[in-house]
Amino acid sequence: MRRLRAAAVPYLLILPGGLWLVIFFVIPLIALISLSTQQGDIVDGFTQTFHFANYATAWSNYHQQFLRSLLYGGLATILCIVLAYPMAYWIAFRGGARKSMYLFLILLPFFVSFVLRTVSWQYILGDNGLVLGPLKSAGIFPQGFRVLATGTAVIGGLTYNYLPFMVLPVYVALERIDFRLVEAAQDLYASRAVAFRRVVLPLSLPGLFAGVLLTFVPVAADYVNASLLGGTSNTMVGNIIQDEFLNVQDYPTGSALSFMLMALLLVGMFSYARALGTEEVLEVAAR
């Protein structure tokens, strides 16, 4: 009797939270999938007709934005790696007693609302904003020059907003490395470059992989940066989904796009994790 009760404990603990996730995460996903094959309009309502052509229409109308999301996501992720790695390396190996201070500084942007710091970039980069305004008055740039409403601005904004998600896992991985290994390699007359390539880099890979997961997925699905910093040819699939749901009320098209996005990203992510053969990637990512 008592053992039975003990066996029930974990289920009882997990029940309320689990139920919550089922009702407000799993079932809504099903509602989304269901809506994606419905037909109708907002006045007559939408009815389930298993109209899978919705997917084809959505793809043919918006594949450009879909592919652009992946492109921007990829570019921003690469930029994040380039910016984050040297920095995480320096903090992990040379940060000394100030490591936590540096990490704290990297997390500073999180204390300002995401929308607000992106708007702040809009002001900094504006055609007559804080940077270009004076430069244009000084005649360095022509009047028509712009940064805002270009792909560069969007990718820059994405990199800015998601950089900490790359720095942290890379830092955690690097920080675990016993520096004596590097010294041992150097004692064996490995050059610094070789020591890095053969010792540090392989040991930091799990962190890097986790960082890629943590940045690529939210970046590819983002629409705030494209909306605030982008222009006509910079919209991403997130903008379209937002538009279909919150402007046009064409729920089926929005649902179809949303489901395709999720399927693509989740499948990509799982096979990526599996290909690397480490559940550790998921473990680190889950943090």
Add this chain to the structure above:
Amino acid sequence: MTLPRNSSPTHGRDYSRRNALRLGGLGAAALGLAACGVQGAASSKPTSTKQALSAAQQFWKAQKPTTHINFANWALYIDPSHDTLKQFTAATGITVTYSEVIQDDPSFFAKINPIIRAGQDTGYDIMVMTDGLEFGELVQLGDVTPLDQSKLTNFYKYAGKAYQNRAFDPGNVYSVPWASGSTGIGWNPKYVKTPPTSMADLWNPAYAGHVGMMSDTQEIANFGLIKLGINPETSTENDWKAAAAELLKQKDAHIVRKYYDQGYIDALSKGDIWITMAWSGDIFQQNLSSGTNLQFTVPKEGGTLWTDNMMIPKNAANPVAAMELIDWFYKPEIAALLTEAIEYISPVPSVQDIIKQDAAKAAKPADKQTLLEVADSPLVWVSDADYARLKTYVPITAKTSVAFNSIFQPVVAG
């Protein structure tokens, strides 16, 4: 934050197949949900105007007066000092919360429609909607409350005949006009040296990257159609495709910076865009409230003429007070105050004389200047020649809107 290291035993991979099965079971359980659609108007729609009116009478009999109103409107659409509302509160004791929450018709409709469908109060007692697709959809869906005709004393007394009984709302069952205006070309003379005269100026490669267009499909469709010399009112689906192609040309040449909602006015003021589709009165009020020097032109091919209307959303908490405020704006002196501030076309014709009197009375020369400008503005008192050039929106319904949007949505999607 605690960052665990090497935290857990890994959970076997053999679980995953069983997981998938279990999730599948859950999916089956939720299939009931999958069969559900999103309900439309079938149940709530009144079948005829007459029926709607008699239902309205019963509805209004049951209502009690309240002392507060929530008013949802567009930005730059009322006197900045809110004197029109303050005087209303002084006269009636009814307080008003005025919110500039409408950025364009589709997004506001998309925001309130699910709330009304769920049988709830949107939190707004009056809203201002344009006479386009969403207006028709709101009426068809039964998302709006028919007005209490017995409370529209000022409206029937002072509103111009042209503003009573419009084609989009026969008998003013659901709406009375707030203001009319035109969509034309707004520009900043600091960057645009030759004043624009035609639609072609929005397609001018010299302004590449600094041209603003609107994201509302009905607005932008009109500009494409008018540029091609097609009258939107009688346009066909093939005309729409031609217009979309014209607009795509403009987009693909990287001339358009961005497709805007009312945010275009912010971008125009900052100098991000130099020339843009714009609403006439916005330009005026922006100059008035922020000291900018922006200009407005109706292109020679014509612009769009529209009417924004006050409506009461269904389930509103304060409909009686809302009726009082709606009729309040038809008192000529209040209508004059409003027109002086927003420079849009007033539905009350006698306003012009009042503004002239106000101008004569004005103490400061600057005020006098502004008032005289309004009193003579060709944008507020549209000449017959201009009227002939202005076009209405493409008349679309919920049915035809699917085709319409699938043509124009990809254009503004970017």
Add this chain to the structure above:
Amino acid sequence: MTTLSSTERPPGASGSPAGSGGPARRGRRRLGDRLLFAYTWAVIIWLALPIGVMIAFSFNNPHGRYNFTWTGFTLKWYGPHLFDYPSLTTAIGNSLIVAASATTGAVILGTLVGLALGKYRFRGLGTANLVQFAAIAAPEIVLASSLLSFFVTLRVPLGLPTIIVAHIMFCLSFVAVTVRARVLTLDRSLEEAARDLGAGAWTTFRLVTLPLIFPGVLAGALLAFAISVDDFVVTSFVAGSQQTFPLWIWSATRNGLPPQVDVLGTLIFVGGLLLVSAATLIGRRRPA
């Protein structure tokens, strides 16, 4: 569990290697270090730039709503003028109500889930982990559009309750993960000792387990609060006609962002820093 954390690491392990290599090599290293040092600081400054702009413009004195060029220093927005926009004040209030409710809900549900996942091995553990992982990893716009589809299909009225419910959903997993991590580091013998001394399950939980996992719960709560207060995407889908602070900023960008937004942003920034500093201090005082 085998790795040492930075504080426990023996000195020298992560410090400068002593004496290996000739002077030339050391010189090159010093140059490399200096470059990396400069690089790190350059990135940090880049990260802080928009925050600096926000703080600076909270002291700007613009004409009208157009706060994008510097027009003079003023402190007036830090006074009663802060509340000039009633809808902004309401939005801030909504944000706090939502974050407080969502944090409370997520902490209660998430702590229980975290305990279960960390302490027990049971059938279904894999499924539980999978669902939770998916909830964290799924792109926000997918969560948002699913929730709206769900609410629209069932005709659930949108408003503060739907925002809170959604926030609990995505904050819950973060709390669970944080608590689970803490539970995994626990010394099980402490609980066993309490049981041996005759404490019941509830007493053991209250007097032993809870204090031990408290830093994890606190960290989870802070994380949940931060995520909830800042959430834009999901909130904008399920908010109906309600506004929170991020939503207000979003709609205000269309008509010019008044300085009040920068002031509130600055206050939240400073408040957040103080809160986290305080939490760090509390965390330090507890047995690790």
